[in-house]
Amino acid sequence: MNLSQSINTRITHLEDCEAIKNLKYRYFDACDTKDTQSMIECFSHNAVHIDYEDFGIFNTAKKMVNEFKVFSCFDHLLEHHSGKNPIIKITKNNASAHWSLSYFLVDTNKKITLNLTGFYKDIYIKESGKWLIKESVFKKTSSFYQKIDKGVMSNPIAARSLGFK
Secondary structure, three states, rough: OOHHHHHHHHHHHHHHHHHHHHHHHHHHHHHHOOOHHHHHEEEOOOOOEOOEEEEEEEHHHHHHHHHHHHOOOOOOEOOOOOEEEEEEOOOOOOOEEEEEEEEEEEOOOOOOEEEEEEEEEEEEEEOOOOOEEEEEEEEEEEEEEOOOOOOOOOOOHHHHHOOOO
């Protein structure tokens, strides 16, 4: 392999890693904003394997999103998925990644917060030149619920914006 081939291979590898990071970030953002169509678009159009522990096991993204609509698509649930520390390995035809997750939820109806940590193990494939999630397995490592005291949360809408200009 000559030097220019090596550089081209390395650039392609970096571009693929960046595309996979952006894909997972788009998925987290779609979850937080309840954008179910964007969630579906992050996954392979063929059969997938999604195992999100307590949330369920699914063989299509649409089935997972239908469950998400039933349990999570409400204005009183304010969510934040923070994926970080990706370890991405790219092979000839696919890629794998390990992601850490910190998740924070405010439920303004039940007046609770949830802090959850865990990790994702994903498999990615290219379809029509785009990286998509083929498999995603989430394992929880910790969870912490806390009741919001009466004086602490005077206006639930404040959780969305502090109103600073």
